[in-house]
Amino acid sequence: MARIKTLLAEPLVLASIAILILLAGGELLSPGFARGDQVTRLLTVSAILGIVAAGQSLVVIGGREGIDLSVGVLISLGAFTAGNVMDGVNGAILPAVLAAGGVTFAIGIVNGLGVTLLRIPPLVMTLGMMGVVQGGLVVLSRGAPSGNAAPMLMGFVNQPLLLGFPGILFVWALIAFVMWFLLRRTSFGYAVYAMGSNERAAALTGMPTSLLRTILYGLSGLFAGLTGVCVIGYTGNSFISVGDQYVLPSIIAVVIGGVSLAGGSGNYFGVVLGAIALTLLQSVLTTLQLEFWGRQIIFGAVLLGLMLLYGRQKQLRI
């Protein structure tokens, strides 16, 4: 019994069980929910969330109340930039990706500098950045949808490429590998965990904590920008608030995946499962024909419930 209890407290196990239950529940509610092509579709949507959550998980693991609320507008900015650079031309996809990633990475770095140099709390810094970028986007786009995805990009996101899976899923797999490699096979990753666990101690081993933290926010921006490219590939064109809906889910996916909001623990595989579980939940709720606000309420409740569940086990270490 105690065994089962500890197993259930394991985030990976919990997320896997949630995925199975949601799949079964979805199939019951609407037969065909768990069919092959539907599952591929769900995974594609999960991939988009999973990529932005990769960056989110990095800043959270890095600690000191790390969180990035600007990912939403950076997705929008990434989609806007990519859409305008490629403007429907296949040959311009690569420059579009570079431009979107470059701009959002730079803004992420500014977030990082605010957090490290100016010691602004991450919540405040990234919230402020959200306002600034949102305003900028309105001015640039004059509020109208603009930019077009190139057909090849849309095919890459929506059409089967290999074994029936679209290209974006292979990109996601690659990102998962890169995240694992970065966190477990480079000193950068070890430093991120060290810093998230005890920044003072990490600094006293010589780790350049401010630099590392700045890079983490830069990477979060970069991942958000790439997510923006995927989003425009998914929908075809961009409007200035496409990214907003990803902010809360990116945080919840990270928490479902077992990354402690206190920093210093967790890994990306959990987050991958978290992104899938959350996308499934979203899709089940849509099947139930729940309005947007209803979903937001449930998402919020899930986040709070998880905090309660995981928060309780963290006992004082003596």
Add this chain to the structure above:
Amino acid sequence: MPPALKAQGITKRFDAVVALSDGALTVERGEIHALLGANGCGKSTLCKIIAGTVLRDGGSVEVDGAPLEPKRPADAEAAGIALFYQELSLVPQLTVAENIFLGHEPRTRAGFIDRRTLEDDAGRLLGPFKVVAGSGLDLHMPVAHLAPDQRQIVEILKVLARRPRLIIFDEATAALDRRQVEFFFRMLRELKAQSIAMIFISHRLDEVFEICDRITVMRNGATVATYPAAETDVNRVVHAMVGAMTEHLHPPQVERPANEQPRLVVDRARGRRLRDVSLTLRPGEILGLGGLQGQGQSALLRGLFGADSLDSGRVNLDGASLRLRKPADAVHHGIAYVSGDRGRDAALHGRSIFENIAAASFIRERRFLVWPSRLAERFRQAAAALNTKYVGLEAPIGSLSGGNQQKIFIARWLATRPAVLLLDDPTKGIDLAAKADFFDLVQHLAAEGTSILFYSSEDAELLGLCNRILVFNGGTIAAELSGSTMTALHLTRAAYGDAA
């Protein structure tokens, strides 16, 4: 009258680790009872079981004759038991006063926190300590800004504020200097007069014999003996602690040629707590820093490590001038720093032992790619050099006892093969056997040419280990002891600034 506490046959396992196989302890009312034993023998675990923060697997506990089955700390608190945590439990953002009454805030009739009473009461508790606490220990000061010894005083006050009937002090004096310890003991004697029972855990045997009525010794998770303090001596106790082990004596010191180029030269270093400190450290030399706590010893070591900035002064390493703006500058030049405040300065909580050792090596070797399996052997050797007890490198750091954790943080630096080792009261909370291992190792390193700056709050350690001792007072070097002046008497005199 039944004893204040009677624990018998206590057992406790953490997965594969048997922390307690037969823990027993009886404490009378008005008694100060020492609990001794090597690192990892189960002292803290036994006390946590009594205080309800850890659940026992078997055995019985009686308090004043009534059985106690604490399910949570509050149950034990209700029975009048208070535990002073070895690893501190203060909330850094809260003020001194708030921390003292955390969870027990006096309330107004409307149920709000009664700040007036809270601060008055806190002030009354703190008052007597102010003389010995140094500047900055103020009721309204957030705990984050306090020095380690000041935080320890707050921790003690926090315990006293609960008006307990049985107090467990788990290494409460580890961060205190001699004057503070004396003051603390005076307070213990007052509590004793109020027939409060106390358990006192410490690795400093002189303190134990000074204050305790009886001594219980544990070894490998079991209680092996209890002695009245007046009827036993250090030797008997040490033998009971380590079982059949031979005595550790400091090995003879190796002489080195006098004309060697100095390794480290510090010229008129100034800083927030330093006034014109100059010193020369030769290869293979163990140079002691003595004096009362907080006289600039730590400030110097942290300055030399680039952790606190020096305002002015020059530092030369092997003849070349050093710029120390951040710890990485020092680490790249082979300077290592071991802090005694491991919870704050060293522990990567929640991470594995491997990660805790590896941290400094990555920086020292400018390593980017990490293949854990290839590094493991080296880290195992570093840990083995100190006879560290652990299950495996993948186990979390929190699964080790306090002393074994500290060994891991020393191993962290040994793995970098440092040229200069800065030791900032590194033996806090380490048992005698481990200390002996540690001193052997320090001398071994010195014999191989490592230069060592060693600050200790224990005079005996300085006198036993160092070639010379610089005694600090008020941020500057008040005296240098070497040869025939290396005696406890000279050291104490210089520390208190006695001209005589």
